[in-house]
Amino acid sequence: MHEYQSLKVEQQGAIAHILINRPAKANAMDEAFWTEMVEVFDWVDQTDSVRVAVISGVGEHFSAGIDLAMLAQAAGSLTQDIGRNAERIRRNILRLQAAFNAVDDCRKPVIAAIHGYCIGGAIDLISACDMRYATADAHFSIKEIDMGMAADVGTLQRLPHLIGDGMMQELAYTGRAMHGDEARQLGLVNKVYADHAELIEGVMTLAGEIAAKSPLAIRGTKEMIRYSRDHSVAEGLNYIATWNAAMLQSEDLKLAMAAHMSKKPAEFAD
Incomplete structure (x- = not known):
């Protein structure tokens, strides 16, 4: 360091x-x-x-x-x-x-x-x-x-x-x-x-x-919170729709779902 x-x-x-x-x-x-x-x-x-x-x-x-x-x-x-x-x-x-x-x-x-x-x-x-x-x-x-x-x-x-x-x-x-x-x-x-x-x-x-959460999900959440502070509701909704068009195809989503079903913590990649 x-x-x-x-x-x-x-x-x-x-x-x-x-x-x-x-x-x-x-x-x-x-x-x-x-x-x-x-x-x-x-x-x-x-x-x-x-x-x-x-x-x-x-x-x-x-x-x-x-x-x-x-x-x-x-x-x-x-x-x-x-x-x-x-x-x-x-x-x-x-x-x-x-x-x-x-x-x-x-x-x-x-x-x-x-x-x-x-x-x-x-x-x-x-x-x-x-x-x-x-x-x-x-x-x-x-x-x-x-x-x-x-x-x-x-x-x-x-x-x-x-x-x-x-x-x-x-x-x-x-x-x-x-x-x-x-x-x-x-x-x-x-x-x-x-x-x-x-x-x-x-x-x-x-x-x-x-x-311990999905890094991609955390990243998207922070991005949307920051964006919404400085833009209108309509712009924010449009942005998250476009963002999630890609992000909902992530491996993290499958892992999180499986963890939820099995009641075991998920291990997400960096």
Whole structure:
């Protein structure tokens, strides 16, 4: 497995566990993080033996968001030319967005396991995941407003699909903190665990359950859910009809049917 600077990647059976690994800095997202996320999720996407990805944080926190040293450095590189500055900043924002687009676009389900701080850029990250689970003391905050800026790597685009506009706007305009139980009530997280150990155990068990399903069926399901978020019902129905015209001829379908009849678990090819 490739060595990364800001991430730690472990493959446990069919599960890829991606850990944000800068515990001394509350897992703040530094320069290396943004390029490594793209590489890691390309690897998850391309590796057939990986069926599910889990993201968590090493140490006390999930992540305190973008490393402010990185922002300061970007500010220091500006010139006198407004046009060139704007073009450079825009290009940089699009580069950061690509790190979380890689999560959203990944063919495999991605589960976030959140404890401690989940602030600013970390909210953008979990918004791009398929499911979120947290500890009771997890601390969520759309902190960008207190930095004098609008969140720009996905929170404002993806979060309304998860918790609805009203609460999303309250959180985005105030930057206030929210803990595990409130996040659960809003539907941002699916379940709250007492502590970090229970959280990881619970999420890994769930990931294992998903990994045991037909990879083709999981792939199609994720593709349709993502497509439907951004298209009309009619377009989504048309797409699944075309998709399943091929996929319903898969070996996985016969295996799943046989397993159902014999009440034994099916073994699907990668």
